[in-house]
Amino acid sequence: MENKLQIFLKSNLLNKYLVGDTSLEETKEVEHFISKYPEVAQAYEKLQENLEIVTKAGAVDVPNHILNDILEALEDTNDTKVIQLVQKRKTSWFSIAASAAAVLFAATSFMLYQKNVELNNENNVVVEEIFDLRSDIENNNSKLDELSKELLKLNNPDAKKYVFNGNERAKDLKTVAYINPVEKTSMIDVITLPQLPKEQQYQIWAELQDRMVNLGILDESDRKLKQIPYMEDALALSIKIGTKGDNANENDTEVAEISLKEE
Known part of the structure:
Protein backbone atom coordinates (compact mmCIF):
# COMPACT_ATOMS: atom_id res chain seq x y z
CA MET A 1 0.00 0.00 0.00
CA ASN A 78 -3.97 57.68 -39.00
CA ASP A 79 -1.18 60.06 -40.12
CA THR A 80 -0.08 58.06 -43.14
CA LYS A 81 -1.50 59.38 -46.42
CA VAL A 82 -0.52 57.55 -49.57
CA ILE A 83 -2.09 58.05 -53.02
CA GLN A 84 -2.69 54.65 -54.50
CA LEU A 85 -4.15 53.61 -57.83
CA VAL A 86 -6.08 50.83 -56.14
CA GLN A 87 -8.01 51.78 -53.02
CA LYS A 88 -7.35 49.43 -50.12
CA ARG A 89 -9.78 48.73 -47.31
CA LYS A 90 -8.81 50.54 -44.12
CA LEU A 154 15.50 -3.15 32.75
CA ASN A 155 12.22 -2.71 34.63
CA ASN A 156 11.60 -6.45 34.74
CA PRO A 157 11.38 -7.41 38.44
CA ASP A 158 13.55 -10.45 37.74
CA ALA A 159 16.42 -8.28 36.41
CA LYS A 160 19.21 -7.47 38.87
CA LYS A 161 21.35 -4.35 38.64
CA TYR A 162 25.10 -4.40 39.34
CA VAL A 163 27.31 -1.29 39.32
CA PHE A 164 30.99 -1.45 38.33
CA ASN A 165 33.22 1.18 39.99
CA GLY A 166 36.82 1.47 38.86
CA ASN A 167 39.79 0.89 41.16
CA GLU A 168 42.95 3.00 41.38
CA ARG A 169 43.89 2.03 37.83
CA ALA A 170 40.65 3.52 36.41
CA LYS A 171 39.05 5.76 39.03
CA ASP A 172 36.51 7.34 36.65
CA LEU A 173 35.22 4.03 35.30
CA LYS A 174 31.53 3.44 35.88
CA THR A 175 29.46 0.77 34.16
CA VAL A 176 26.17 -0.94 35.01
CA ALA A 177 25.25 -4.57 34.33
CA TYR A 178 21.65 -5.87 34.22
CA ILE A 179 21.30 -9.65 34.61
CA ASN A 180 18.02 -11.55 34.43
CA PRO A 181 18.50 -15.15 35.61
CA VAL A 182 14.90 -16.05 34.70
CA GLU A 183 15.07 -14.96 31.03
CA LYS A 184 18.81 -15.71 30.99
CA THR A 185 19.82 -12.35 29.54
CA SER A 186 22.73 -10.05 30.34
CA MET A 187 23.11 -6.40 29.33
CA ILE A 188 25.72 -3.80 30.14
CA ASP A 189 25.46 -0.01 30.04
CA VAL A 190 28.73 1.88 29.55
CA ILE A 191 28.57 5.17 31.45
CA THR A 192 32.21 6.30 31.62
CA LEU A 193 35.44 4.61 30.57
CA PRO A 194 38.78 6.40 31.10
CA GLN A 195 40.73 6.83 27.88
CA LEU A 196 43.38 4.22 27.12
CA PRO A 197 46.45 4.21 24.85
CA LYS A 198 45.62 3.21 21.26
CA GLU A 199 47.10 -0.25 21.66
CA GLN A 200 44.92 -1.14 24.72
CA GLN A 201 41.22 -1.90 25.23
CA TYR A 202 38.70 -2.75 27.94
CA GLN A 203 37.36 -6.32 28.12
CA ILE A 204 34.63 -7.83 30.27
CA TRP A 205 35.17 -11.25 31.83
CA ALA A 206 32.97 -13.80 33.60
CA GLU A 207 34.46 -15.80 36.47
CA LEU A 208 33.27 -19.40 36.61
CA GLN A 209 34.13 -22.07 39.16
CA ASP A 210 37.10 -23.38 37.20
CA ARG A 211 37.92 -20.78 34.55
CA MET A 212 37.57 -17.22 33.23
CA VAL A 213 35.49 -16.51 30.08
CA ASN A 214 35.94 -13.41 27.91
CA LEU A 215 32.52 -11.84 27.11
CA GLY A 216 33.68 -9.13 24.72
CA ILE A 217 35.15 -5.65 24.35
CA LEU A 218 33.85 -2.45 25.96
CA ASP A 219 34.30 0.85 24.18
CA GLU A 220 33.51 4.47 25.07
CA SER A 221 31.52 4.69 21.84
CA ASP A 222 29.10 2.03 23.17
CA ARG A 223 27.24 4.59 25.28
CA LYS A 224 24.07 2.51 25.26
CA LEU A 225 22.73 -0.80 26.51
CA LYS A 226 24.73 -3.63 25.00
CA GLN A 227 23.86 -7.30 25.02
CA ILE A 228 26.55 -9.63 26.39
CA PRO A 229 26.54 -13.44 26.68
CA TYR A 230 24.68 -14.81 29.70
CA MET A 231 26.77 -17.18 31.84
CA GLU A 232 24.61 -19.57 33.85
CA ASP A 233 27.06 -20.32 36.69
CA ALA A 234 29.08 -17.10 36.74
CA LEU A 235 30.40 -16.17 40.18
CA ALA A 236 31.55 -12.65 39.22
CA LEU A 237 32.05 -10.23 36.36
CA SER A 238 35.16 -8.15 35.93
CA ILE A 239 36.48 -5.46 33.57
CA LYS A 240 40.13 -5.73 32.52
CA ILE A 241 42.59 -3.82 30.35
CA GLY A 242 44.12 -5.90 27.56
CA THR A 243 46.23 -5.38 24.44
CA LYS A 244 44.50 -5.06 21.07
CA GLY A 245 45.19 -7.85 18.63
CA ASP A 246 46.34 -10.31 21.30
CA ASN A 247 44.33 -13.31 22.36
CA ALA A 248 42.20 -12.73 25.43
CA ASN A 249 44.33 -13.17 28.51
CA GLU A 250 42.73 -13.72 31.91
CA ASN A 251 45.86 -12.29 33.55
CA ASP A 252 45.28 -8.82 32.07
CA THR A 253 45.05 -5.87 34.46
CA GLU A 254 41.74 -5.88 36.34
CA VAL A 255 40.16 -2.44 36.95
CA ALA A 256 36.63 -3.30 38.24
CA GLU A 257 34.74 -6.32 39.56
CA ILE A 258 31.27 -7.26 40.84
CA SER A 259 30.23 -10.42 42.67
CA LEU A 260 27.21 -12.37 41.41
CA LYS A 261 27.03 -14.65 44.45
CA GLU A 262 23.76 -14.59 46.35
CA GLU A 263 24.19 -12.98 49.72
Missing part, protein backbone atom coordinates in the same frame (compact mmCIF):
# COMPACT_ATOMS: atom_id res chain seq x y z
CA GLU A 2 2.89 2.35 0.71
CA ASN A 3 4.26 1.85 -2.83
CA LYS A 4 0.79 2.54 -4.26
CA LEU A 5 0.61 5.83 -2.34
CA GLN A 6 4.07 6.89 -3.55
CA ILE A 7 3.20 6.06 -7.16
CA PHE A 8 0.00 8.08 -6.92
CA LEU A 9 1.68 11.18 -5.46
CA LYS A 10 4.28 11.11 -8.24
CA SER A 11 1.73 10.52 -11.03
CA ASN A 12 0.70 14.18 -11.45
CA LEU A 13 -2.98 13.18 -11.13
CA LEU A 14 -3.47 15.78 -8.36
CA ASN A 15 -2.39 18.56 -10.74
CA LYS A 16 -4.73 17.31 -13.48
CA TYR A 17 -7.61 16.99 -11.01
CA LEU A 18 -7.00 20.53 -9.73
CA VAL A 19 -7.37 22.04 -13.22
CA GLY A 20 -10.26 19.72 -14.23
CA ASP A 21 -8.24 17.65 -16.70
CA THR A 22 -8.99 14.17 -15.35
CA SER A 23 -11.25 11.50 -16.78
CA LEU A 24 -14.16 10.09 -14.79
CA GLU A 25 -12.09 7.12 -13.59
CA GLU A 26 -9.12 9.33 -12.70
CA THR A 27 -11.43 11.69 -10.78
CA LYS A 28 -12.81 8.79 -8.73
CA GLU A 29 -9.27 7.57 -8.02
CA VAL A 30 -8.06 11.03 -6.90
CA GLU A 31 -11.07 11.61 -4.65
CA HIS A 32 -10.59 8.15 -3.13
CA PHE A 33 -6.94 8.90 -2.24
CA ILE A 34 -7.81 12.38 -0.88
CA SER A 35 -10.49 10.97 1.43
CA LYS A 36 -8.40 8.00 2.60
CA TYR A 37 -4.86 9.37 2.99
CA PRO A 38 -4.09 12.53 5.03
CA GLU A 39 -0.82 12.94 3.09
CA VAL A 40 -2.72 13.23 -0.20
CA ALA A 41 -5.26 15.63 1.32
CA GLN A 42 -2.40 17.79 2.62
CA ALA A 43 -0.68 17.78 -0.78
CA TYR A 44 -3.97 18.71 -2.50
CA GLU A 45 -4.52 21.64 -0.11
CA LYS A 46 -0.99 22.82 -0.87
CA LEU A 47 -1.72 22.63 -4.61
CA GLN A 48 -4.87 24.71 -4.13
CA GLU A 49 -2.93 27.36 -2.22
CA ASN A 50 -0.29 27.48 -4.94
CA LEU A 51 -2.97 27.77 -7.65
CA GLU A 52 -4.48 30.76 -5.85
CA ILE A 53 -1.06 32.39 -5.74
CA VAL A 54 -0.53 31.79 -9.45
CA THR A 55 -4.02 33.10 -10.29
CA LYS A 56 -3.38 36.29 -8.37
CA ALA A 57 0.02 36.63 -9.99
CA GLY A 58 -1.58 36.24 -13.44
CA ALA A 59 -4.09 39.02 -12.80
CA VAL A 60 -1.61 41.80 -13.50
CA ASP A 61 -2.03 45.15 -15.23
CA VAL A 62 -1.08 45.42 -18.86
CA PRO A 63 2.51 46.69 -19.10
CA ASN A 64 2.62 50.38 -20.01
CA HIS A 65 5.13 49.90 -22.82
CA ILE A 66 2.77 47.50 -24.62
CA LEU A 67 -0.10 50.03 -24.50
CA ASN A 68 2.22 52.80 -25.65
CA ASP A 69 3.36 50.70 -28.61
CA ILE A 70 -0.26 50.07 -29.61
CA LEU A 71 -1.16 53.80 -29.40
CA GLU A 72 1.89 54.77 -31.44
CA ALA A 73 0.91 52.23 -34.09
CA LEU A 74 -2.58 53.72 -34.24
CA GLU A 75 -1.21 57.26 -34.62
CA ASP A 76 1.11 56.16 -37.43
CA THR A 77 -1.82 54.53 -39.21
CA THR A 91 -7.92 48.43 -41.14
CA SER A 92 -10.87 48.39 -38.77
CA TRP A 93 -10.64 49.23 -35.09
CA PHE A 94 -11.93 45.75 -34.39
CA SER A 95 -8.93 44.16 -36.14
CA ILE A 96 -6.50 46.37 -34.24
CA ALA A 97 -8.17 45.52 -30.92
CA ALA A 98 -8.12 41.83 -31.79
CA SER A 99 -4.40 41.99 -32.59
CA ALA A 100 -3.69 43.78 -29.34
CA ALA A 101 -5.71 41.21 -27.43
CA ALA A 102 -3.78 38.40 -29.13
CA VAL A 103 -0.47 39.97 -28.08
CA LEU A 104 -1.66 40.38 -24.50
CA PHE A 105 -3.02 36.83 -24.47
CA ALA A 106 0.30 35.46 -25.70
CA ALA A 107 2.23 37.43 -23.07
CA THR A 108 -0.14 36.31 -20.29
CA SER A 109 -0.02 32.69 -21.48
CA PHE A 110 3.77 32.72 -21.36
CA MET A 111 3.73 34.15 -17.83
CA LEU A 112 1.22 31.51 -16.69
CA TYR A 113 3.34 28.79 -18.32
CA GLN A 114 6.37 29.92 -16.34
CA LYS A 115 4.32 30.02 -13.15
CA ASN A 116 2.99 26.54 -13.88
CA VAL A 117 6.54 25.19 -14.31
CA GLU A 118 7.54 26.77 -11.00
CA LEU A 119 4.41 25.35 -9.37
CA ASN A 120 5.15 21.82 -10.61
CA ASN A 121 8.71 22.06 -9.31
CA GLU A 122 7.45 23.25 -5.94
CA ASN A 123 4.87 20.44 -5.83
CA ASN A 124 7.61 17.88 -6.48
CA VAL A 125 9.62 19.36 -3.61
CA VAL A 126 6.54 19.14 -1.35
CA VAL A 127 6.03 15.47 -2.26
CA GLU A 128 9.69 14.69 -1.54
CA GLU A 129 9.50 16.51 1.79
CA ILE A 130 6.40 14.48 2.71
CA PHE A 131 8.21 11.20 2.02
CA ASP A 132 11.30 12.39 3.91
CA LEU A 133 9.09 13.29 6.86
CA ARG A 134 7.36 9.90 6.80
CA SER A 135 10.76 8.19 6.66
CA ASP A 136 11.98 10.21 9.66
CA ILE A 137 8.81 9.35 11.60
CA GLU A 138 9.22 5.63 10.84
CA ASN A 139 12.88 5.72 11.92
CA ASN A 140 11.99 7.53 15.14
CA ASN A 141 9.18 5.08 15.86
CA SER A 142 11.58 2.19 15.31
CA LYS A 143 14.09 3.71 17.73
CA LEU A 144 11.33 4.32 20.29
CA ASP A 145 10.17 0.71 19.99
CA GLU A 146 13.72 -0.51 20.52
CA LEU A 147 14.17 1.77 23.53
CA SER A 148 10.82 0.64 24.93
CA LYS A 149 11.88 -3.00 24.69
CA GLU A 150 15.16 -2.23 26.48
CA LEU A 151 13.34 -0.36 29.25
CA LEU A 152 10.99 -3.30 29.69
CA LYS A 153 14.02 -5.54 30.20
Whole structure:
Protein backbone atom coordinates (compact mmCIF):
# COMPACT_ATOMS: atom_id res chain seq x y z
CA MET A 1 0.00 0.00 0.00
CA GLU A 2 2.89 2.35 0.71
CA ASN A 3 4.26 1.85 -2.83
CA LYS A 4 0.79 2.54 -4.26
CA LEU A 5 0.61 5.83 -2.34
CA GLN A 6 4.07 6.89 -3.55
CA ILE A 7 3.20 6.06 -7.16
CA PHE A 8 0.00 8.08 -6.92
CA LEU A 9 1.68 11.18 -5.46
CA LYS A 10 4.28 11.11 -8.24
CA SER A 11 1.73 10.52 -11.03
CA ASN A 12 0.70 14.18 -11.45
CA LEU A 13 -2.98 13.18 -11.13
CA LEU A 14 -3.47 15.78 -8.36
CA ASN A 15 -2.39 18.56 -10.74
CA LYS A 16 -4.73 17.31 -13.48
CA TYR A 17 -7.61 16.99 -11.01
CA LEU A 18 -7.00 20.53 -9.73
CA VAL A 19 -7.37 22.04 -13.22
CA GLY A 20 -10.26 19.72 -14.23
CA ASP A 21 -8.24 17.65 -16.70
CA THR A 22 -8.99 14.17 -15.35
CA SER A 23 -11.25 11.50 -16.78
CA LEU A 24 -14.16 10.09 -14.79
CA GLU A 25 -12.09 7.12 -13.59
CA GLU A 26 -9.12 9.33 -12.70
CA THR A 27 -11.43 11.69 -10.78
CA LYS A 28 -12.81 8.79 -8.73
CA GLU A 29 -9.27 7.57 -8.02
CA VAL A 30 -8.06 11.03 -6.90
CA GLU A 31 -11.07 11.61 -4.65
CA HIS A 32 -10.59 8.15 -3.13
CA PHE A 33 -6.94 8.90 -2.24
CA ILE A 34 -7.81 12.38 -0.88
CA SER A 35 -10.49 10.97 1.43
CA LYS A 36 -8.40 8.00 2.60
CA TYR A 37 -4.86 9.37 2.99
CA PRO A 38 -4.09 12.53 5.03
CA GLU A 39 -0.82 12.94 3.09
CA VAL A 40 -2.72 13.23 -0.20
CA ALA A 41 -5.26 15.63 1.32
CA GLN A 42 -2.40 17.79 2.62
CA ALA A 43 -0.68 17.78 -0.78
CA TYR A 44 -3.97 18.71 -2.50
CA GLU A 45 -4.52 21.64 -0.11
CA LYS A 46 -0.99 22.82 -0.87
CA LEU A 47 -1.72 22.63 -4.61
CA GLN A 48 -4.87 24.71 -4.13
CA GLU A 49 -2.93 27.36 -2.22
CA ASN A 50 -0.29 27.48 -4.94
CA LEU A 51 -2.97 27.77 -7.65
CA GLU A 52 -4.48 30.76 -5.85
CA ILE A 53 -1.06 32.39 -5.74
CA VAL A 54 -0.53 31.79 -9.45
CA THR A 55 -4.02 33.10 -10.29
CA LYS A 56 -3.38 36.29 -8.37
CA ALA A 57 0.02 36.63 -9.99
CA GLY A 58 -1.58 36.24 -13.44
CA ALA A 59 -4.09 39.02 -12.80
CA VAL A 60 -1.61 41.80 -13.50
CA ASP A 61 -2.03 45.15 -15.23
CA VAL A 62 -1.08 45.42 -18.86
CA PRO A 63 2.51 46.69 -19.10
CA ASN A 64 2.62 50.38 -20.01
CA HIS A 65 5.13 49.90 -22.82
CA ILE A 66 2.77 47.50 -24.62
CA LEU A 67 -0.10 50.03 -24.50
CA ASN A 68 2.22 52.80 -25.65
CA ASP A 69 3.36 50.70 -28.61
CA ILE A 70 -0.26 50.07 -29.61
CA LEU A 71 -1.16 53.80 -29.40
CA GLU A 72 1.89 54.77 -31.44
CA ALA A 73 0.91 52.23 -34.09
CA LEU A 74 -2.58 53.72 -34.24
CA GLU A 75 -1.21 57.26 -34.62
CA ASP A 76 1.11 56.16 -37.43
CA THR A 77 -1.82 54.53 -39.21
CA ASN A 78 -3.97 57.68 -39.00
CA ASP A 79 -1.18 60.06 -40.12
CA THR A 80 -0.08 58.06 -43.14
CA LYS A 81 -1.50 59.38 -46.42
CA VAL A 82 -0.52 57.55 -49.57
CA ILE A 83 -2.09 58.05 -53.02
CA GLN A 84 -2.69 54.65 -54.50
CA LEU A 85 -4.15 53.61 -57.83
CA VAL A 86 -6.08 50.83 -56.14
CA GLN A 87 -8.01 51.78 -53.02
CA LYS A 88 -7.35 49.43 -50.12
CA ARG A 89 -9.78 48.73 -47.31
CA LYS A 90 -8.81 50.54 -44.12
CA THR A 91 -7.92 48.43 -41.14
CA SER A 92 -10.87 48.39 -38.77
CA TRP A 93 -10.64 49.23 -35.09
CA PHE A 94 -11.93 45.75 -34.39
CA SER A 95 -8.93 44.16 -36.14
CA ILE A 96 -6.50 46.37 -34.24
CA ALA A 97 -8.17 45.52 -30.92
CA ALA A 98 -8.12 41.83 -31.79
CA SER A 99 -4.40 41.99 -32.59
CA ALA A 100 -3.69 43.78 -29.34
CA ALA A 101 -5.71 41.21 -27.43
CA ALA A 102 -3.78 38.40 -29.13
CA VAL A 103 -0.47 39.97 -28.08
CA LEU A 104 -1.66 40.38 -24.50
CA PHE A 105 -3.02 36.83 -24.47
CA ALA A 106 0.30 35.46 -25.70
CA ALA A 107 2.23 37.43 -23.07
CA THR A 108 -0.14 36.31 -20.29
CA SER A 109 -0.02 32.69 -21.48
CA PHE A 110 3.77 32.72 -21.36
CA MET A 111 3.73 34.15 -17.83
CA LEU A 112 1.22 31.51 -16.69
CA TYR A 113 3.34 28.79 -18.32
CA GLN A 114 6.37 29.92 -16.34
CA LYS A 115 4.32 30.02 -13.15
CA ASN A 116 2.99 26.54 -13.88
CA VAL A 117 6.54 25.19 -14.31
CA GLU A 118 7.54 26.77 -11.00
CA LEU A 119 4.41 25.35 -9.37
CA ASN A 120 5.15 21.82 -10.61
CA ASN A 121 8.71 22.06 -9.31
CA GLU A 122 7.45 23.25 -5.94
CA ASN A 123 4.87 20.44 -5.83
CA ASN A 124 7.61 17.88 -6.48
CA VAL A 125 9.62 19.36 -3.61
CA VAL A 126 6.54 19.14 -1.35
CA VAL A 127 6.03 15.47 -2.26
CA GLU A 128 9.69 14.69 -1.54
CA GLU A 129 9.50 16.51 1.79
CA ILE A 130 6.40 14.48 2.71
CA PHE A 131 8.21 11.20 2.02
CA ASP A 132 11.30 12.39 3.91
CA LEU A 133 9.09 13.29 6.86
CA ARG A 134 7.36 9.90 6.80
CA SER A 135 10.76 8.19 6.66
CA ASP A 136 11.98 10.21 9.66
CA ILE A 137 8.81 9.35 11.60
CA GLU A 138 9.22 5.63 10.84
CA ASN A 139 12.88 5.72 11.92
CA ASN A 140 11.99 7.53 15.14
CA ASN A 141 9.18 5.08 15.86
CA SER A 142 11.58 2.19 15.31
CA LYS A 143 14.09 3.71 17.73
CA LEU A 144 11.33 4.32 20.29
CA ASP A 145 10.17 0.71 19.99
CA GLU A 146 13.72 -0.51 20.52
CA LEU A 147 14.17 1.77 23.53
CA SER A 148 10.82 0.64 24.93
CA LYS A 149 11.88 -3.00 24.69
CA GLU A 150 15.16 -2.23 26.48
CA LEU A 151 13.34 -0.36 29.25
CA LEU A 152 10.99 -3.30 29.69
CA LYS A 153 14.02 -5.54 30.20
CA LEU A 154 15.50 -3.15 32.75
CA ASN A 155 12.22 -2.71 34.63
CA ASN A 156 11.60 -6.45 34.74
CA PRO A 157 11.38 -7.41 38.44
CA ASP A 158 13.55 -10.45 37.74
CA ALA A 159 16.42 -8.28 36.41
CA LYS A 160 19.21 -7.47 38.87
CA LYS A 161 21.35 -4.35 38.64
CA TYR A 162 25.10 -4.40 39.34
CA VAL A 163 27.31 -1.29 39.32
CA PHE A 164 30.99 -1.45 38.33
CA ASN A 165 33.22 1.18 39.99
CA GLY A 166 36.82 1.47 38.86
CA ASN A 167 39.79 0.89 41.16
CA GLU A 168 42.95 3.00 41.38
CA ARG A 169 43.89 2.03 37.83
CA ALA A 170 40.65 3.52 36.41
CA LYS A 171 39.05 5.76 39.03
CA ASP A 172 36.51 7.34 36.65
CA LEU A 173 35.22 4.03 35.30
CA LYS A 174 31.53 3.44 35.88
CA THR A 175 29.46 0.77 34.16
CA VAL A 176 26.17 -0.94 35.01
CA ALA A 177 25.25 -4.57 34.33
CA TYR A 178 21.65 -5.87 34.22
CA ILE A 179 21.30 -9.65 34.61
CA ASN A 180 18.02 -11.55 34.43
CA PRO A 181 18.50 -15.15 35.61
CA VAL A 182 14.90 -16.05 34.70
CA GLU A 183 15.07 -14.96 31.03
CA LYS A 184 18.81 -15.71 30.99
CA THR A 185 19.82 -12.35 29.54
CA SER A 186 22.73 -10.05 30.34
CA MET A 187 23.11 -6.40 29.33
CA ILE A 188 25.72 -3.80 30.14
CA ASP A 189 25.46 -0.01 30.04
CA VAL A 190 28.73 1.88 29.55
CA ILE A 191 28.57 5.17 31.45
CA THR A 192 32.21 6.30 31.62
CA LEU A 193 35.44 4.61 30.57
CA PRO A 194 38.78 6.40 31.10
CA GLN A 195 40.73 6.83 27.88
CA LEU A 196 43.38 4.22 27.12
CA PRO A 197 46.45 4.21 24.85
CA LYS A 198 45.62 3.21 21.26
CA GLU A 199 47.10 -0.25 21.66
CA GLN A 200 44.92 -1.14 24.72
CA GLN A 201 41.22 -1.90 25.23
CA TYR A 202 38.70 -2.75 27.94
CA GLN A 203 37.36 -6.32 28.12
CA ILE A 204 34.63 -7.83 30.27
CA TRP A 205 35.17 -11.25 31.83
CA ALA A 206 32.97 -13.80 33.60
CA GLU A 207 34.46 -15.80 36.47
CA LEU A 208 33.27 -19.40 36.61
CA GLN A 209 34.13 -22.07 39.16
CA ASP A 210 37.10 -23.38 37.20
CA ARG A 211 37.92 -20.78 34.55
CA MET A 212 37.57 -17.22 33.23
CA VAL A 213 35.49 -16.51 30.08
CA ASN A 214 35.94 -13.41 27.91
CA LEU A 215 32.52 -11.84 27.11
CA GLY A 216 33.68 -9.13 24.72
CA ILE A 217 35.15 -5.65 24.35
CA LEU A 218 33.85 -2.45 25.96
CA ASP A 219 34.30 0.85 24.18
CA GLU A 220 33.51 4.47 25.07
CA SER A 221 31.52 4.69 21.84
CA ASP A 222 29.10 2.03 23.17
CA ARG A 223 27.24 4.59 25.28
CA LYS A 224 24.07 2.51 25.26
CA LEU A 225 22.73 -0.80 26.51
CA LYS A 226 24.73 -3.63 25.00
CA GLN A 227 23.86 -7.30 25.02
CA ILE A 228 26.55 -9.63 26.39
CA PRO A 229 26.54 -13.44 26.68
CA TYR A 230 24.68 -14.81 29.70
CA MET A 231 26.77 -17.18 31.84
CA GLU A 232 24.61 -19.57 33.85
CA ASP A 233 27.06 -20.32 36.69
CA ALA A 234 29.08 -17.10 36.74
CA LEU A 235 30.40 -16.17 40.18
CA ALA A 236 31.55 -12.65 39.22
CA LEU A 237 32.05 -10.23 36.36
CA SER A 238 35.16 -8.15 35.93
CA ILE A 239 36.48 -5.46 33.57
CA LYS A 240 40.13 -5.73 32.52
CA ILE A 241 42.59 -3.82 30.35
CA GLY A 242 44.12 -5.90 27.56
CA THR A 243 46.23 -5.38 24.44
CA LYS A 244 44.50 -5.06 21.07
CA GLY A 245 45.19 -7.85 18.63
CA ASP A 246 46.34 -10.31 21.30
CA ASN A 247 44.33 -13.31 22.36
CA ALA A 248 42.20 -12.73 25.43
CA ASN A 249 44.33 -13.17 28.51
CA GLU A 250 42.73 -13.72 31.91
CA ASN A 251 45.86 -12.29 33.55
CA ASP A 252 45.28 -8.82 32.07
CA THR A 253 45.05 -5.87 34.46
CA GLU A 254 41.74 -5.88 36.34
CA VAL A 255 40.16 -2.44 36.95
CA ALA A 256 36.63 -3.30 38.24
CA GLU A 257 34.74 -6.32 39.56
CA ILE A 258 31.27 -7.26 40.84
CA SER A 259 30.23 -10.42 42.67
CA LEU A 260 27.21 -12.37 41.41
CA LYS A 261 27.03 -14.65 44.45
CA GLU A 262 23.76 -14.59 46.35
CA GLU A 263 24.19 -12.98 49.72
